Structure formats: C-alpha cells, structure tokens
Amino acid sequence: ELKVEQNPLFLSMQEGKNYTIYCNYSTTSDRLYWYRQDPGKSLESLFVLLSNGAVKQEGRLMASLDTKARLSTLHITAAVHDLSATYFCAVDIAGNQFYFGTGTSLTVIP
Amino acid sequence: DAGVIQSPRHEVTEMGQEVTLRCKPISGHNSLFWYRQTMMRGLELLIYFNNNVPIDDSGMPEDRFSAKMPNASFSTLKIQPSEPRDSAVYFCASSRYRGGGYTFGSGTRLTVV
Numbered sequence: 550e551l552k553v554e555q556n557p558l559f560l561s562m563q564e565g566k567n568y569t570i571y572c573n574y575s576t577t578s579d580r581l582y583w584y585r586q587d588p589g590k591s592l593e594s595l596f597v598l599l600s601n602g603a604v605k606q607e608g609r610l611m612a613s614l615d616t617k618a619r620l621s622t623l624h625i626t627a628a629v630h631d632l633s634a635t636y637f638c639a640v641d642i643a644g645n646q647f648y649f650g651t652g653t654s655l656t657v658i659p
Numbered sequence: 660d661a662g663v664i665q666s667p668r669h670e671v672t673e674m675g676q677e678v679t680l681r682c683k684p685i686s687g688h689n690s691l692f693w694y695r696q697t698m699m700r701g702l703e704l705l706i707y708f709n710n711n712v713p714i715d716d717s718g719m720p721e722d723r724f725s726a727k728m729p730n731a732s733f734s735t736l737k738i739q740p741s742e743p744r745d746s747a748v749y750f751c752a753s754s755r756y757r758g759g760g761y762t763f764g765s766g767t768r769l770t771v772v
Contacts, residue, residue, distance in 0.1 A: 646704070
C-alpha cells in the first residue's frame with residue numbers, strides 16, 4: 550500500500566524564522582506536487598517537481614525532490630503570517646494518479 | 660479560463676435523501692478526479708476518469724456512491740441514500756493526462772443531518 554507521510558502534521562512558527570516540511574513516500578515516483586489550502590478554500594498548486602534533484606522556488610518557499618530517498622522538502626524562509634495554511638504534497642503514480650500526504654497545518658505567529 | 664466549476668457550493672440534506680454533486684472540468688483536460696476531504700481521513704480519491712471513461716473507482720466507499728461522466732465537460736457524483744457520515748467536502752479536479760498537475764474546483768461542502 551502506498552504511503553505518503555508528511556511531518557510535522559502541525560507547525561507553529563514565529564515570523565522571521567525558517568523551517569522545513571518533509572514529505573516521504575513509499576514507492577517509486579519521479580513526480581511530486583505541493584499544494585496549499587487556506588481554511589475553507591480549495592487546493593492551490595504551488596510547485597511541480599518532475600525529476601530527481603528538481604528545485605523550485607517562489608518567494609519564501611522552496612521545494613526540492615530526491616527520488617532516490619523518496620523525499621521532498623518544502624523549506625520556508627523568514628516566515629510571514631500570510632504563509633499560514635495547510636500544505637499538502639502529492640505523489641504522482643502511473644502518470645496521472647495522485648496520492649496526497651496527510652497535510653501540514655502551518656501557523657505563523659507574530 | 661473559468662477553472663474547474665463545482666456546484667452546489669453548499670448542500671444540506673436529510674439522511675436518506677439523494678444528493679447529486681456536479682463538476683465542469685477545464686476545457687481540454689481529459690482526466691477528472693473526485694476527492695473527499697474530512698478531518699479524520701484527509702483527502703481521499705474516490706474515482707477518476709480518463710477521456711470520460713472511469714478508470715479506478717476503488718475509492719468509492721459503498722454502492723451508495725456512483726459517478727458518471729457523460730461527456731468531456733460534465734461529471735456527477737451521486738449519493739443515494741445519503742448518511743450523516745457522508746458529510747465532507749467533495750472536490751473535483753481535472754488535468755491533462757500525464758502531466759501538469761491537478762486543478763481543483765472550489766469544492767462542495769455536504770452536510771447530511
């Protein structure tokens with residue numbers, strides 16, 4: 550059974566600090582996606598990682614993929630309140646079928 | 660593009676009633692997915708279609724759930740009869756086959772009382 554595990558599940562961090570969210574998965578895949586979900590809202594695509602060693606950056610967020618370790622990271626630099634949301638990773642199996650992680654609920658406090 | 664359009668946004672119904680959720684995917688996307696999101700179980704894939712054909716419905720929880728995609732621009736998810744444990748947010752998503760990621764609709768918040 551495919552498992553996609555994120556940690557931590559809950560993260561409370563102060564503004565200005567750095568932190569990393571981890572996404573581990575249990576089967577071979579070279580495609581991984583990160584999504585953001587605000588409370589009561591839909592999921593918004595953040596990053597698409599399509600190969601081993603892929604790194605994408607947007608503002609204070611940077612995502613990377615290590616397919617050999619079956620690990621993706623989402624790094625937050627100098628957090629601001631607007632980044633408070635739930636972040637999901639999703640692993641692409643068989644070309645077009647996603648399995649989502651458990652989500653990481655991030656709260657950035659002043 | 661208007662994105663993936665779902666209706667209704669909210670639905671409150673009584674136990675035992677039939678519920679139909681609707682989805683219009685992005686034009687040109689040939690894969691469509693129905694997900695259910697709850698606090699307890701997170702995001703669960705219910706069923707997905709490629710080129711209007713159901714490919715994998717193993718996530719459909721029971722026979723009370725059924726989904727159709729009569730054409731490339733419309734899909735329905737039906738629950739009959741509905742039960743309180745079906746209360747959740749149901750998302751529809753679409754994508755181009757083999758790449759590009761999913762685009763999600765706004766979701767339908769279903770409450771069964």
